Amino acid sequence: MTAESPTVSGSERFTGDDPAPGTADDSAPDTADDSAPDTADDSAASAVDPAGDTPPIEVSDLSVSFGDVPVVSGVDLRVERGSLVGLVGPNGAGKTTVLRAIKGTLSPDAGEVRLDGDPAESLSPREAGRRVASVPQGTNLAFDFRVRQIVEMGRTPHLGRFDGHGPDDERAVREAMDAADVARFADRAITEVSGGERQRVLLARALAQETPSLLLDEPTASLDVNHAVRTLELVRRLVDDGRAALAAIHDLDVAARYCDEIVVLANGGVRAAGPPEAVLTAETLRDAFGAETFVGENPATGSPTVTAFDEADGEGPRGSLGSRRVHVVGTGRPAARVVARLSAADHAVSVGVVPEGDAAAGVAVDADAPAVTAPPFAAVPPERRDEATALAREAEVTVAVGKTGETGEAEAESASESEANAAVLAASDRIVRISGDADRGVDEDELLGAVHGGSGGDLTGEGDLAGEGDQVGEAGDIDLPDRRD
Amino acid sequence: MSAWGRSAGWSAALAAALVAVVVASAAIGPVRIPPIEVVKAVLNAVVVPAGVETTPQWVGPLMLPSVDLAYRSPFAFPVNGVHEQIVVGVRLPRILMAALVGFALAAAGTVMQGFFRNPMADPSIIGVSSGAAVGAVAFIVFPVALSATLTLPVVGAVDLALSHGAGVSLFAFVGALVAAFGVYAIATRHGRTPVATLLLAGVAVQTFLGAVISYLQLQAGESLRRIVAWLMGHLSGAAWSDVAVTAVVVPPLFGVLLVYARDLNVMLLGEEEARGLGIAVERTKRILLGAAALITAAGVAFAGVIGFVGLIVPHMLRLVVGPDHRVLLPSAALAGGSFLVAADTIARAGSTELPVGIVTAAVGAPFFIYLLMTREVHEL
Structure with missing residues (x-):
């Protein structure tokens, strides 16, 4: 769990236009706060190792419970300089609890939090306040302080009891307000700004x-959406300048796009940790969230993108029906959706024949599903057709999307492709035909039900009758298991 | 301008206002005295130390030099002797007492409202006023002679005796602190004192002490009138000795509160965030509560329960100077002094003297309602 985080440099990321022109470089304060005025008596500050290998945040074997209710146990976590770690997990998994333990606002039952190598418990609140800053989910401000006054409060750990704000403090406040884009309304009362503005404050x-x-x-x-991106780009820049950041993030796509490492927290412990590509898999997410997900690649950012599906009752891997070997024939977005939905439901999917570069082929790559492709606008090579036919033969069910395989009927298919796919369908044990209407989309319940051979409404009757006996028995079980607990 | 700069500006202006109110108040009464005469009389009363005289004195085998400060009056304006006696001997102690009590209550009220993040908080919220009332009422109903003879080595026997009035004050002070500490102890568990628990414990203790006061009033008989007068708040009978004691107690406590003004600002963000910003939350809470309870106790010990000053004055000043306690706390305290001096002047100006508590409530509440209706009041 304490794997070194592979730092992804900023230049490799999709950063788009600099969202805050002119503030980017000068606003990102230097690597650490070594330059900050150290008025304190705490000698612990000298123990901070600015360039060494002591991680700024290190959590080992952390256990926290509220009364008799354990919230998290045995959590190990490490955030290096120049690394943004995302903490993801279902509601109530203890993300905020872990953050609070690091902040020192609750004391762990067991385990230790180290900030720059020193146990957090040994640090005075002031010293801790100079090592780690936190952005809470929200705040309830009962009195109408100006925005500027709230930001100035951030300097508190740097000030002695009788110190006024010096030039360093003024600079830090100004830069922070520019960076977070709150300078425009610095003199408005915090009670008068919107929720999003408040968050930026x-x-x-x-x-x-x-x-x-x-x-x-x-x-x-x-x-x-604009300020969400700006905020994370800002955090990203600060991290690229050498800070360490740990963020609890609900949105898995956002976490995948900006984090160097993702830690999945579920059922009171760390379920997985590592680079987004390694952690965000359908298996991990199913374990952690109990949700059927399809993990693809975001075409705009190249980072993983997660789509969650509602689990249809009785379907899916943890129902009694189990995983099926399914072959999908069809092209375009409807076929892509079918592949995504089926693989999210943990069916073993294969695809083909589809033209190279088709949406269905792309999704198949994301889903690690074998896909047989052929060059577009050309005759399907016979060996490809045979490959696809073999896949269909070994599959329990073949899903035909739209009018594939019917020469002259399927708009997206050339005559050669129709012919090849007709051969594939002919080799299938059982065929489920799904409407390929791109406007109507794919009815998930229908699809999943049909694949299991029960209640699906769009069966065309072309199926192999040999399987029918099982199907009836299975269909009777469909509504029994409740996997939502 | 920096917060402390703004603070100094507002403080100077409000201190000047307080001086003006004090002078005006000293001019008002059954005998009208021109304000200029008041100023002259006050200046005449000012003494400055001029030198030190020591006289050798033998106590047993020890030579203890008795040290005496020589004073001299720098001013000698010609003033009507009767006027001078009225101003310095009669009106000024009462007026200064009012200023000190108003100052203390407004300061404590400001801190309590910030501390509890609750606009309805006032200095009595942690049971201070109820405790003081029980102490005072108990002493009025069951007076005990407070006199003792201490036999000290070397010095010999020293007679200590407290007047009845001083006894009431002492009991009120002790009662206030016992109640406040009780509330704190009830609300504290495992070294933590959640503010919400503190608030509820305060309400519970106040209710209980209210029952005790009611019972004592039933038992009071002859002294009921004095009890009622004390409970309504009064400043009549304040002597220079009372002023001196209060003037020694209040300013240092106010200094403590002021030193923690910035911490109090941060505490308004919530305890968890205050911790994250480097505030030692529990320790700061103890210091703020302790100093606020003491300063309130010092105020109510002499003057009885004077309501509304500690509730309304901080609100009024927050509307004017904003929520930053570095500015708000001294401003509210000075304005509280002016407010109570003015209220007490009204109380004693009529043909029959009113308890000042009635005046503060009767004047303060409508003014507060006016503020609520005419100004946009955020979630204070």
């Missing part, structure tokens, strides 16, 4: 703290 306050580590709890939960 809290981010600015954390930035003004100029700590080597940042903790973010759902930093983008109430932000519009």
Whole structure:
């Protein structure tokens, strides 16, 4: 769990246009707060190792319970300099609890939190406040402080009891307000700004703290799409400049796009940790979230993108019906959706013959499903047709999307492709025909039901009758198991 | 301008206002005295230390030099002697007492509202006023002679005796602190004192003490009138000695509160965030609560339960100077002093003297309602 995080450099990421022109470089404070005025008496500050290998945040074997209810146990976690770690997991998995333990606002039952190598418990609140800053999910401010005053409070751990704000403090506050894009309404009362603006004010306050580590709890939960991206790009830049950041994030796509490493927290412990590509898999997500998901690649960012499906009752891997070997014939988005949905339901899917570059072929790659492709606008080579036919033969069910295989009927198919697919269908044990109407989409319940041979409504009757006996028995079980607990 | 700069500006202005209110108040009464005469009389009363005289004195085998400060009056304006006596001997102690009590209650109220993040919080919220009332009422109903003779080595026997009035104050002070500590102890578990628990414990203790006060009133008989007068709040009978004691107790406590003003700002974000911003939350809470309870106790010990000052004055000033406690706390305290001096002037200006508590409530509440209706009040 304490794997070294492979740092992805900023240039390899899709960063788009710099969202805050002119503030990017000068606003990102230097690597650490070594330059910050150290007015404190704490000698512990000298133990901070600015370039060494002590991780800014290290959590080992952390266990926390509220009363008799254990929330998390045995959590190991490590955030390196220059690394953004995303903490994901279902509601109530203990993400916020872990963050609070790191902040020191709750004391763990067991285990240890180290900040820059020193046990968090040994640090004074002031010293801890100079090592780690946090952006809470929300805040309830009962009095109408100005936005600027809230941001200035971020300097508290750097100030002695009688210190006023010096030039360093002024600079830090100004830069933080520019970076978080709150300078425009710096003189408005915090009670008068919107929820999203308030969230950015809290981010600015954390930035003004100029700590080597940042903790973010759902930093983008109430932000519009523009500010969500700006916020994460900002965090990304700070991290690329050498800070360490740990963020609890609900949105898996966002986590995948910005984090160097993802830690999946579920059922009170770490379920998986590592680079997004390694962690965000249908298996892990099913374990952690109990959801059927399809993990694809976001064409705009190249990062993994997760689509969750509602589990149809009685279907799927944990129902009594189990996983099926399914071959899909068809092209375009309807076929792509069928492949995604079936693989999310843990069926072993294969595809073909489809033209190279077809949407269904792309999804098949994401789903690790074997796909037989042929060059588009050309005759299907016989060996490809045979390959696809073999896959269909070994499959329990073949799903035909649209009018594939019917020469002259399927719009997207050339005559050669129709002919090849007709051969594939002919080799199938049982065929389920699904409407290929791109406008209507694919009815998931129908599809899953039909694959299991029971209640699906769009069976065309072309199926192999030999399987019918089982199907009736299975269909009777469909509604029994409830896997939602 | 920096917060402390703004604070100094507002403080200077409100201190000047307080001086003006004090002078005006000293001019008002059955005998009208021109304000200029008041100023002259007050200046005449000012003494400054001029030197130190020591006289050798033998106590047993020890030579203890008795040290005396020599004073001199720097001013000698010609003033009507009767006027001077009225101003300095009669009106000024009462007026200064009012200023100190108003200052203390408004400061404590400001801190409590911030501490509890609750606009309805006032200095009595943790049972201080109820405790003081029980102490005072108990002493009025069952007076005990507070006199003792201490026999100290070397010095010999020293007679200590407290007047009845001082006894009431002492019991009120002790009662206030016992109640506040009780509320704190009830609300504290495992070294943590959740603010919500503290608030509820305060309500419970206040209710209980209210029952005790009611019972004592039933037992009071002859002294019921004095009890009622004390409970309504009063400043009549304040002597220079009372002023001196209060003036020694209140400013240092106020200093403590002011030192923690910035921490109090951060505490308004919530305890968890305050911790994240480097505040030692539980320790800060103890210090703020302790200092606020003490300063309130010092105020109510002499003057009885004077309501509304600690509730309304902080609100009014928050509307004017904003929520930053570095500015708000001194501003509210000084304005509280002016407010209570003015209220007490009204209380004693009529043909029959009213308890000042009635005036503060009767004047303060409508003014507060006016503020609520005319200004946009955010979730204060």
